Amino acid sequence: MFRILQKTISTGVVTTSYPSAPAQVSESFRGRPAFDFEHWRNARPAAEVCPTEAISVQDAGESRSVTVDLGRCVFCGLCAEQGADRAVTVTQECELATRDRLHLVTTVEYGLNADGTHRELRAVRSGFSKRDTDLDRVGQNLNSAIQKLLGRSLSIRQVDAGSCNGCELEIVALNNPIYDIERFGIHFVASPRHADMLLVTGPVTRNMELALLKTYRATPEPKVVVAVGACGISGGIFGVNYASLGGVDMVVPVDVYIPGCPPRPQALLHGILLAIGRLGERLHGTSR
Amino acid sequence: MTSNRFPAFPELQLALGGQVQSMRNERDGEIYLRASGPDVRPIVQYLCSAHAARVITVFAEDRLSAEGVFYNYYILEQHDNPQYLILQAPVPPDDPEFPSLSAELPALNWQEREIQDWFGLKPIGHPNPRRVSLHDNWPDVHPLLKDFPLETALPPFEGERHLYRPALGEGVLQVPVGPVHAGIIEPGHFSFAVAGEPILYLQLRMFYTHKGTEKLFENLPIHKGVFLAESISGDSSFSHGTAFCQAIERAAEIEVPPAALIMRTILLELERICNHVGDIGAIATDVGFVVANAHASRLREALVILNEQLSGNRLLRGTVCIGGMRRAWREDHVGMLRAALDDFEREFADLIRLIYSSDSTRDRLEHTGILRAEKAKDLGIVGVAGRASGIDLDVRRDHPYAAYRDFSFKVPVYQAGDVWHRMQVRIDEIQEALNIIRSAAERDLRAEHCAPPRPIPPDRCAVSAVEGWRGEIIHWVRTGPNNRLGRCRVKDPSLNNWPALVEAVEGNIIADFPVINKSFNLSYSGTDR
Numbered sequence: 001m002f003r004i005l006q007k008t009i010s011t012g013v014v015t016t017s018y019p020s021a022p023a024q025v026s027e028s029f030r031g032r033p034a035f036d037f038e039h040w041r042n043a044r045p046a047a048e049v050c051p052t053e054a055i056s057v058q059d060a061g062e063s064r065s066v067t068v069d070l071g072r073c074v075f076c077g078l079c080a081e082q083g084a085d086r087a088v089t090v091t092q093e094c095e096l097a098t099r100d101r102l103h104l105v106t107t108v109e110y111g112l113n114a115d116g117t118h119r120e121l122r123a124v125r126s127g128f129s130k131r132d133t134d135l136d137r138v139g140q141n142l143n144s145a146i147q148k149l150l151g152r153s154l155s156i157r158q159v160d161a162g163s164c165n166g167c168e169l170e171i172v173a174l175n176n177p178i179y180d181i182e183r184f185g186i187h188f189v190a191s192p193r194h195a196d197m198l199l200v201t202g203p204v205t206r207n208m209e210l211a212l213l214k215t216y217r218a219t220p221e222p223k224v225v226v227a228v229g230a231c232g233i234s235g236g237i238f239g240v241n242y243a244s245l246g247g248v249d250m251v252v253p254v255d256v257y258i259p260g261c262p263p264r265p266q267a268l269l270h271g272i273l274l275a276i277g278r279l280g281e282r283l284h285g286t287s288r
Numbered sequence: 289m290t291s292n293r294f295p296a297f298p299e300l301q302l303a304l305g306g307q308v309q310s311m312r313n314e315r316d317g318e319i320y321l322r323a324s325g326p327d328v329r330p331i332v333q334y335l336c337s338a339h340a341a342r343v344i345t346v347f348a349e350d351r352l353s354a355e356g357v358f359y360n361y362y363i364l365e366q367h368d369n370p371q372y373l374i375l376q377a378p379v380p381p382d383d384p385e386f387p388s389l390s391a392e393l394p395a396l397n398w399q400e401r402e403i404q405d406w407f408g409l410k411p412i413g414h415p416n417p418r419r420v421s422l423h424d425n426w427p428d429v430h431p432l433l434k435d436f437p438l439e440t441a442l443p444p445f446e447g448e449r450h451l452y453r454p455a456l457g458e459g460v461l462q463v464p465v466g467p468v469h470a471g472i473i474e475p476g477h478f479s480f481a482v483a484g485e486p487i488l489y490l491q492l493r494m495f496y497t498h499k500g501t502e503k504l505f506e507n508l509p510i511h512k513g514v515f516l517a518e519s520i521s522g523d524s525s526f527s528h529g530t531a532f533c534q535a536i537e538r539a540a541e542i543e544v545p546p547a548a549l550i551m552r553t554i555l556l557e558l559e560r561i562c563n564h565v566g567d568i569g570a571i572a573t574d575v576g577f578v579v580a581n582a583h584a585s586r587l588r589e590a591l592v593i594l595n596e597q598l599s600g601n602r603l604l605r606g607t608v609c610i611g612g613m614r615r616a617w618r619e620d621h622v623g624m625l626r627a628a629l630d631d632f633e634r635e636f637a638d639l640i641r642l643i644y645s646s647d648s649t650r651d652r653l654e655h656t657g658i659l660r661a662e663k664a665k666d667l668g669i670v671g672v673a674g675r676a677s678g679i680d681l682d683v684r685r686d687h688p689y690a691a692y693r694d695f696s697f698k699v700p701v702y703q704a705g706d707v708w709h710r711m712q713v714r715i716d717e718i719q720e721a722l723n724i725i726r727s728a729a730e731r732d733l734r735a736e737h738c739a740p741p742r743p744i745p746p747d748r749c750a751v752s753a754v755e756g757w758r759g760e761i762i763h764w765v766r767t768g769p770n771n772r773l774g775r776c777r778v779k780d781p782s783l784n785n786w787p788a789l790v791e792a793v794e795g796n797i798i799a800d801f802p803v804i805n806k807s808f809n810l811s812y813s814g815t816d817r
Contacts, residue, residue, distance in 0.1 A: 003645055004579050006637055014586055026593065028600040074515060075651035076606040158472045162497045165474050165815045166522025166603055172472050172590070176585035190470035207423050207496045207816075208475060209444065211467045237519050242431045242440045243422075243500035263520070264602060 015180045016266075017090065019273065023266035023280040025092050030077045032093040032259075035068060035109050037124050040087035042117045045080035052230060052237050055079055064110040064118065070096060071104040071233035071247075074261035096259040097271030101233070101249065103127040104259060150196045150276050157195035157219065161212045161248065162205035162238075167229040167262040171199065179265040186272065192218040197275065200223045202232035203244040204251050216252045224275050227254045228268065230261045292369035294319060294627055297341060307668070313484075315538065317370050317687065318751055323377040326386035327364060331375060341366050341373070343389070343666065345779040345796060346396050346586055347375040348403045350434045352381055358409060360386055361777075363751060363762065367680075370687050372751050374764075379409055388414035395668025395784050398494075398815075406432035406502075421495045424449045431503050438503055452491050452547055455481035460488065463798065467496045471802075476810035479800075485797040490790050501817035505525040505776035506768075510536055510744055511610060511772055517763070518605045521780055521814030526604040527756035528560045528814075531763040532776070534689060535752035536610050539767050540744045548612030549691040554625070554728050555595075556690060557606055562591045564714040564721075565594065565636065567809050571711050572643060574803035575652040583639050587632060594628040597621065612738035613645040622729050633722055653708035657792040657804030661703055669788045671759015673779045673808050676713045677788075683755035689732075695724045705792075707807040714810035744771050756781060780814030 016024065025031070027218045043066040047057040054072035058065045081090045098104060109122040158171055174181040175188065189195050204212055216225070227248040230236035235246035248254050258271035295303075297311040300321070307330055309322040323331055335341040343365040349359045358379040379386050388411035390397045400411040401420035408430040411417060419426070425445045430436060452560030455462040460483050467475035479491040501520060505513055517532035530552055537544055568582025592602045598621055599607035607614055639741055642710040643649055652778040659669070659677035670681055682699040684692040700716035702709040754761045768774035789808050793801055 003642060007642060008579065011583070011586075026597040028597055030600040030606065051510065051512040074605070075601070076515060077600065078606075122399065159468055160474050160497070160812075162499055163474070163521040163812075164519040165811060166519070166605075168472050168474065169522055169603065171586070173589060175472075176589055177582050178586060178589045188472060192468070203499055205497055205499050205816075206426075206442070206445075207498055208467065211475065211496070215468050231519075237516055238499045238501070240502065241438050241500045241504065242429070242436070242442060243498050243503075261605065262603065286785065 014177050015183065016178055018020050018179075018266050023094055023264075024072045025094060025264070025266075027092075029092050029094070030075045030090050032070065032090045032091050032096055033073065033075070033077070033079055033091050035106070036087040036089075037287060038121055039085055040118060041085040042083060043108075044116060045082035046088055049078040049082060051076060051078070052239075059112065059116075061114050063122070063267075066108045068106045068108065069234065070103060070259050071257060072230055072236060073259060074230050074237060091219070094260070094264055094267045095270040096263075096267060097256055099125070099274070100254055101254075101257055102232070104257065107169045108110065124271050135209045152195055152223070154272075155187060155189045156197045156272070156274055157189055157198050157215065159200045159212060159215050160196055161208045161232075161251075162203050162244065163201035163229065163231055167201040167232070170262045170265055171201075171228070171266060172210050173265045174268060179222060179269065181269065181272075184273070184278070192216075193220065195219050196223060197272070198223065198252075199228060199272070200225060200232055200248045200252075200254075201228045201250050203235040203238045203246055204248055206243050206245060209245060209251055212248075212251050215235055225252055226256045226258060226275050228258050228260075228269055228271075229263055233259060236261065292340075292366045294335070294341075294371060294373050294454075295367065296367065304331055305337070307331055315541075315674065315748070317372060318538075319371055319373045320749075321373055321375045323375060325358065326377050326379040328360070328375055328377045329387055329389060330453055332362060332364075332389060335364055335373070339366060342371075343393055345762070345777070345783075346389070346399045346403070347764070347777040347779075348379070348407045348409055348433060349433075349766065349775050350407060353434060357381065358407060360403065360409070361764065363364065363764070365686070367686075368629065372687070372753075374751060378448065384408055385410045385412050387412050388417075390414050394666060394787060397787070398783060399779075406430055408433070421498050424494065424649055432576045434506075438500065438722040446507070451494060452493075453489075455482075456490070456522040457483070459598070462732065463517065476812050480798060480801070482798055483728045485799070486795055487801070488794050490785055490793050492790060494786065494812065497813045497816040499817065502776060502778060505773050508773050510767070510771050510773055514609060515606070520778055521562050521782075522603060522817060524559065524756045524761065524780070524811065524814065526555050526608060527761055528763075528778070528780075529605070529608045530556060530690070531752050531754040531761045532765075533608050533610050534754070535750050535763045535776075536744060536767070539750035539765055540742075541749035542611050542739050542742070544612050544739055546691070547616075547731070547733050548737050550694075550728050550731050550733060551613050551617065551737065552608060552693040553695070554725050555598065555607065556587050556754065557725050557728075558591065558595060558598075559604060559723050561632070561718050562595070563757040563809075564587055564718050565591070565639075567806065568639070568643070568711055568714055571651060571653070571707065571803055571807045574806050575649055575752075577646055577649050579645070580639060580642050580646075583635070583642070587635055587639065590628060590632060594624065609738060610744075611741060614738070616737040617733050619734070620734060625725070625729055629722055629725060637720065650708065652708055652800075652803070653711065656707045656800050657796055657807060659698040659705040659788050659792040661705060663791050664705065664788060667787050668784050670709060670784050671755070672713050672717070672757070673785050673788055674759065675699065675701050676709040678703045681760065685752045687753050689752070689754065691728065695727050697724055707803055710807040720756075743792065745771060746770075747774070758782065758809070758814075759785065778817055780811055780817075782810035782812070782815040785810050785813060792794050
């Protein structure tokens, strides 16, 4: 007992101050890829190396449509290594959670030269860059009734609907003394009947579809569903195939999407707080 | 002492006559033995009894369009022999059957049933020839046939039809658990038959996370295959990624620069330490010693942060590539590595002292969940679980890869086979891993980190093995045209080891199941793929 106390005291407090302070990431961390659409000479090489078709290219005569989907991205950074134009760079941004799947998708139209390079930028329909606090606030107002009910003390049931276990490792890390999710009054519970939120990883496999549905039905209203990781959002590297149905929203309605492969603990925390409308308060450091 | 060798072809012919057709040395450490038909029982029996071989894995390949035949492959190894023997047995499409080996080699039970599910080849004489990977209520499809399109949309299920062995008798109850579990873990179904507290028997139903991984590999551009390999089992991303890259490098005869081999060795050991320390904490939690887990998970987090500093990803993803490593390390990376390990070693010693000084923890873990050595051998158990039950196997020593030849390390082996010793193996291995990393970090890591990319020739086969933190990982590949894959077989150690859990829990009280399960900590996704 003495040894335990001694170790506890000598260790001190190790909990991060995130989210009132920005997420601490190492300088090597690969976060959201940023795109300089204006100066992108050719999107095809990046699309060809992308392991999950997060960047896809469609040519029609002299025009090209490029789709960038952060909901598929595994943050490998291969796209940033293609081409001398340096139009794609890897940022350290990890807080990518959103209420709207479309916020993660950007479509860009280019005019093409004969050699397949971009001649001109014609249009950018960007979900991501439009994602701003206004939109978040609209979402928050819509959900304010639920948030009032769940916001102060949240019970989460985690459901692995087919994941590789990478997301689970990071979700488990939320319980370690560094991220200590219980300081927000949030805890993981053993049964969906005790839960307010389902934190679901994917891809949803054919063999797990029924179990996910039953878990969803067993969770009392009001409830919030959060889809975690590239696979939970879109099927990720597994996509849709004979054994995989793709993202969680193919089976149950999803309220918040958290990109990443896997999303780091701060990104998960950001998404969970976003889902219960407690982000503004914490990120701006206002105390209650 | 001279090391073992598989018998030469004339000797095999003498013993087996026309049952063996030909033999070729594919490359260093890889022999292909061709059987004349699907019945390999005499060959396997001969190799296992007269030459002390062990069957590692069995899998099939659809070669109908190329050669008009299916193949079953059996990978075998011998103690003290760095070679793998790959026994290739043709199965004709007009008689799609092969004699089962599962009754004699229970380790092949699920693997032969996978062949039945995926290719429609029947293992004749299998003691339990039910479906395994595609659950009972799937339509009648065989997705790894080449003419089965990956994206086939199948009709919806019609109800659950899986039957479990009933629990009968006065006071005997069936306790169903899962697939959605109480903790933050992967899905699977456990059906316990209990008489009061003690467990009479446990039935497993796995493959809930089957996501078509081996099918996905087919026709995949090879560089993308690395990322798919990293997603086979999240906690072994680097081990599976490396196993895949090694297989391609062997197939295409790509020479990986020495600095990259050393970096791989360091990260493989780092992955081992991360997972082992996490497991030690989790085992402590499951017997109520939560403080120990708080320290263990803090230590794990420090290493995960180190992972990110070295690779850009907390699970070491996107780091290994065909030909070496994607990025070189700077001098200060090596400094960070050393500093983090020094801190870790000091704190880890404190953690172990805490655990050792807790009598109640020891009391709960000793003699709990015993897997006896002879059972472990019969079941073909590998890795940490095997070494705690007297199975002296370690790919790093037996089939050296990366830079393991350059470093000496001990392989801890215990006979007791209980939870305590599965934890002890992990404690010992962390110490060995620290030593390996320290010696490796002395080497010149700033030299070339990747072989120049070049086209991968088609139709080359190669086997590759990695001792992941859990145990033996095997990848077998056939390359396809245009830098794509033809086939990739993945065998995670969990595929061998799940039956060990069934053995180990028998007679224990149900309240000890979580800690017994955690002491194996098997991968569902690695098993189900």
